[in-house]
Amino acid sequence: MTIRWEPLRPILAQNQRFVISSHVRPDADAIGSELGLARVLQMLGKTVQIINTSPTPPNLQFLDPSHEVKQLGTGASIADVVSADVHFIVDTSSWTQLSDVGKAMRQSVACRVVIDHHVSSDDLGAHEFKDTNSPATGSLIFELSQFLGVTLPPDAATALFAAIATDTGWFRFPAVTSRTMRIIGELMDVGASPSNVFRSLYEQASLAKMQLAGRAFSRMVVCCAGELAYTMIPLSDFQEFGAVSSDTEDLVNECLKISGTKAAFIAIETQNRQVKVSFRSRISSVDVAHVAEQFGGGGHRLAAGATLSGPYSDSLVKVLQAMTVAVEGARSVANTLTDSWRDEGDSVVMSNVPPITCWWSSLPIVWITPISLRIIQRLLSLGCSQFLSPPPWIANYPSRRRTWWNPLRAAHLCVRLRRLSSVAWRVSFRLSVVCCAFSIRFWDVGIR
Numbered sequence: 001m002t003i004r005w006e007p008l009r010p011i012l013a014q015n016q017r018f019v020i021s022s023h024v025r026p027d028a029d030a031i032g033s034e035l036g037l038a039r040v041l042q043m044l045g046k047t048v049q050i051i052n053t054s055p056t057p058p059n060l061q062f063l064d065p066s067h068e069v070k071q072l073g074t075g076a077s078i079a080d081v082v083s084a085d086v087h088f089i090v091d092t093s094s095w096t097q098l099s100d101v102g103k104a105m106r107q108s109v110a111c112r113v114v115i116d117h118h119v120s121s122d123d124l125g126a127h128e129f130k131d132t133n134s135p136a137t138g139s140l141i142f143e144l145s146q147f148l149g150v151t152l153p154p155d156a157a158t159a160l161f162a163a164i165a166t167d168t169g170w171f172r173f174p175a176v177t178s179r180t181m182r183i184i185g186e187l188m189d190v191g192a193s194p195s196n197v198f199r200s201l202y203e204q205a206s207l208a209k210m211q212l213a214g215r216a217f218s219r220m221v222v223c224c225a226g227e228l229a230y231t232m233i234p235l236s237d238f239q240e241f242g243a244v245s246s247d248t249e250d251l252v253n254e255c256l257k258i259s260g261t262k263a264a265f266i267a268i269e270t271q272n273r274q275v276k277v278s279f280r281s282r283i284s285s286v287d288v289a290h291v292a293e294q295f296g297g298g299g300h301r302l303a304a305g306a307t308l309s310g311p312y313s314d315s316l317v318k319v320l321q322a323m324t325v326a327v328e329g330a331r332s333v334a335n336t337l338t339d340s341w342r343d344e345g346d347s348v349v350m351s352n353v354p355p356i357t358c359w360w361s362s363l364p365i366v367w368i369t370p371i372s373l374r375i376i377q378r379l380l381s382l383g384c385s386q387f388l389s390p391p392p393w394i395a396n397y398p399s400r401r402r403t404w405w406n407p408l409r410a411a412h413l414c415v416r417l418r419r420l421s422s423v424a425w426r427v428s429f430r431l432s433v434v435c436c437a438f439s440i441r442f443w444d445v446g447i448r
């Protein structure tokens with residue numbers, strides 16, 4: 001799919017003041033694309049401001065030595081956003097991901113333009129220039145510069161190189177094509193230096209970062225018959241080593257280095273007690289964008305992210321549940337019956353237990369309702385626990401959290417039900433058949 005850039009010409013011709021924004025917690029593709037696009041617009045004589053909700057992470061500052069990328073509220077005001085003629089939104093198509101900048105944009109009558117390669121999207125009321133097959137927004141900006149006949153200066157070439165290199169895992173992800181490599185060649189021709197970018201990105205670690213990585217490595221867990229690997233970083237680890245949130249970058253990919261893994265995630269507790277989760281998949285049948293969407297996040301089929309609020313351990317359990325459903329759903333039903341949950345201290349680990357306990361890991365999230373948990377508790381009180389060995393979080397859930405009469409919980413469930421797509425319902429239906437089969441077997445065992 002190639003983008004038809006023609007409709008952008010009149011927008012560029014008729015307007016003068018441009019604001020470029022990208023997603024919260026910007027990565028190199030976000031910052032690199034913003035800087036690349038800014039340079040293209042400046043070379044056309046336009047006035048450009050780059051305004052993000054989040055600050056530029058320290059490891060990406062080298063792309064922006066003159067601090068052109070401003071943070072809303074510190075370097076730039078809401079008025080700056082509102083007064084623009086055109087808002088360019090790069091590397092995201094979601095209001096949630098734009099956060100405060102998005103709110104400011106909605107107060108403005110400015111025309112909106114999206115340049116993005118993500119699958120998930122909201123209706124931003126924008127002119128969309130999207131190619132979901134593109135490995136990075138950076139390569140779309142390059143295509144745009146070629147369309148407009150602008151030769152990129154070396155700093156913009158470096159920024160776009162960094163964007164493409166990082167979003168493709170240094171050219172190893174399946175979305176990379178020969179075209180990607182030709183774009184890289186052209187960026188190098190106009191001054192991008194891969195060795196400088198690599199050194200600036202990856203050879204600047206602090207001791208805290210290395211120690212945090214060591215802790216994350218030691219916490220790694222493999223489950224779902226070796227197909228799902230995950231790790232977690234509670235806030236206490238950050239405090240212990242003096243590490244910062246950007247120190248966790250790329251750790252999720254380390255999980256996929258374990259032989260046999262097909263999907264991975266990392267759950268990171270943030271300063272404001274939210275849980276940021278990054279998902280990765282190696283196979284298209286495990287669609288992590290779909291998993292992330294269940295938690296209000298988004299991304300690609302093979303790489304996605306979401307931020308959950310609520311207690312760390314609860315979020316971890318929900319995410320593990322959803323990923324288990326995704327991984328096991330992708331596998332044939334016959335092979336789904338090997339893993340179960342075991343809660344150990346503050347971290348959840350998986351262990352091999354008799355097949356019947358797979359019951360739990362096959363339950364879709366929406367089924368974990370106060371009522372279903374009470375039924376399960378009742379069954380356990382009838383003396384079935386030795387066969388089921390349920391996770392303590394299920395056994396304690398309703399009484400501990402007293403959520404079954406909580407109207408907020410009911411409202412939350414309604415929202416969650418509404419969000420479920422038809423695909424999820426189909427998966428739920430298939431799993432319900434499996435669960436029914438096992439219920440029958442379960443009753444057999446219980447009666448004996």
Ligand SMILES: [Mn+2]
Binds near residue numbers: 030091135137
């Ligand atoms: Mn990107």
